[in-house]
Amino acid sequence: AQSVTQLGSHVSVSEGTPVLLRCNYSSSYSPSLFWYVQHPNKGLQLLLKYTSAATLVKGINGFEAEFKKSETSFHLTKPSAHMSDAAEYFCVVGFSGNTGKLIFGQGTTLQVKP
Amino acid sequence: EPEVTQTPSHQVTQMGQEVILRCVPISNHLYFYWYRQILGQKVEFLVSFYNNEISEKSEIFDDQFSVERPDGSNFTLKIRSTKLEDSAMYFCASSVTEGGTGELFFGEGSRLTVL
Numbered sequence: 001a002q003s004v005t006q007l008g009s010h011v012s013v014s015e016g017t018p019v020l021l022r023c024n025y026s027s028s029y030s031p032s033l034f035w036y037v038q039h040p041n042k043g044l045q046l047l048l049k050y051t052s053a054a055t056l057v058k059g060i061n062g063f064e065a066e067f068k069k070s071e072t073s074f075h076l077t078k079p080s081a082h083m084s085d086a087a088e089y090f091c092v093v094g095f096s097g098n099t100g101k102l103i104f105g106q107g108t109t110l111q112v113k114p
Numbered sequence: 115e116p117e118v119t120q121t122p123s124h125q126v127t128q129m130g131q132e133v134i135l136r137c138v139p140i141s142n143h144l145y146f147y148w149y150r151q152i153l154g155q156k157v158e159f160l161v162s163f164y165n166n167e168i169s170e171k172s173e174i175f176d177d178q179f180s181v182e183r184p185d186g187s188n189f190t191l192k193i194r195s196t197k198l199e200d201s202a203m204y205f206c207a208s209s210v211t212e213g214g215t216g217e218l219f220f221g222e223g224s225r226l227t228v229l
Contacts, residue, residue, distance in 0.1 A: 044220035
């Protein structure tokens with residue numbers, strides 16, 4: 001069975017400090033991995049994706065994530081948080097040949113304090 | 115920038131009533147999806163749709179649910195007889211390629227409240 005676990009439902013950082021949002025997955029297949037962000041009253045937006053190319057993936061707004069197969073992890077990082085990064089972040093798993101049935105983690109709310 | 119649009123943004127209905135949630139996917143996309151998120155729970159897959167037929171559906175997507183692409187632009191989700199537990203945020207999404215490895219573009223969601 002495939003599953004996604006995000007460690008920490010709520011993360012709080014100060015503006016200008018690094019961001020680390022943790023994600024671990026469980027899969028019987030080679031997964032594609034995504035991070036989506038949802039700002040208040042907005043739809044889900046793709047931040048970045050890993051689909052078996054480079055293990056370090058760069059996304060929008062300075063975010064990046066590293067696929068570590070040995071640790072079954074896909075943690076999201078950013079060197080310096082900005083107030084506009086405050087949102088909910090979802091780690092998501094998909095599979096080739098799977099017709100769009102993405103599996104979502106429970107989400108992590110990122111709070112950025114001034 | 116093209117986007118997925120959903121209407122209504124919020125609908126309140128009585129238990130047992132029929133509800134139709136509407137979505138306009140991005141125009142050159144071929145794959146369409148509905149997901150939902152019950153308050154405090156994970157976003158869950160409901161159904162995927164390609165070439166005018168359902169590609170895959172979850173166990174949630176029972177006979178009370180149906181999807182349709184009536185006119186080549188809209189993509190609708192119908193709930194025939196709503197239950198209290200259908201209260202959730204419903205997200206429509208579309209993609210150019212098959213969704214498992216490609217990017218899904220999501221709408222802002224339709225919040226359904228069943229009383």
